[in-house]
Amino acid sequence: MSFCAWDGDVLVLNVLGTPSAKRDVIGKPKGAQLKISVTATPEDGKATDHMVRFLAREFGVTIKDIQVVFGQYHINKQLRIRMPKRLPPVVEAELAASASR
Numbered sequence: 001m002s003f004c005a006w007d008g009d010v011l012v013l014n015v016l017g018t019p020s021a022k023r024d025v026i027g028k029p030k031g032a033q034l035k036i037s038v039t040a041t042p043e044d045g046k047a048t049d050h051m052v053r054f055l056a057r058e059f060g061v062t063i064k065d066i067q068v069v070f071g072q073y074h075i076n077k078q079l080r081i082r083m084p085k086r087l088p089p090v091v092e093a094e095l096a097a098s099a100s101r
Helices: 046-059 089-099
Strands: 004-007 010-018 025-030 033-037 066-070 076-082
Touching (some): 010 046, 033 046, 046 066, 046 076
Parallel strands (some): 010 033
Antiparallel strands (some): 010 076, 025 033
């Protein structure tokens, strides 16, 4: 099972979030989730908001182009990213592998 898939022009991304990290970084897949670490603390959804801002830059979209489907206050999240302009290498590799299956 993959941590990402296309739904039309929307990228669906299953995330395992790690708050209070040393730096913002897109990590490696962990099962059916992609590990993403952010420096923000996990209080009142601030870490998720920070993650959305970080991912907007990484995917070349605006903050409004990213929807948190579930997990605003939890480490397990699903995000929908509308028409990403860039794909981080780990996501690009996973989508290519999924397409060839």
